[in-house]
Amino acid sequence: MEQGEERLTANDKGLIRDSWERLGKNKLPHGTVMFARLFELEPELLKLFHYNAAFSSVQECLSSPEFIDHISKVMLVIDAAVSHLDDLHCLVEYLVNLGRKHKAVGVKTQSFNAVGESLLYMLECSLGPAYSMELREAWVTLYAIVVETMSSGWTENGESKSD
Helix, strand or coil, X not given: CHHHHXXXXXXXXXXXXXXXXXXCCXXXXXXXXXXXXXHHHCHHHHHHCCCCCCCCCHHHHHCCHHHHHHHHHHXXXXXXXXXXXXXXXXXXXXXXXXXXXXXXCCCCCCHHHHHHHHHHHHHHHHHHHHCCHHHHHHHHHHHHHHHHHHHHHHHCCCCCCCC
């Protein structure tokens, strides 16, 4: 992950921090937009969130207390990455374990692409005119670093990343 930090310029880090701050303190509405988009891109992921009962609709899932808690946790992971842009390697163990947990519940590494697209979609919707190609590229770089680290949780036991 140290090499990953080098891929982010000081300007990239500034753009990421500023854009994340612009979303305000309550990130839950933004996370809801992100997951609504994710379920549009990969509807089969909805089946992974069954908690106490299967949901009959995306909206039912997005508004359930368990899923609201999940959205909050995802936004905290993004917040941790943004907060540690100058020291991303301190998140390696956490992200590898997070990758393992996602693998255990049936998430495929290919789904990370849809999550990334959903993150970018949310940022574009939330930031409006402040969303630029330069900002998009900075987030793409950060997200790639996070996904590479999480994906290593899939490969530690000699299994391929394409699982």
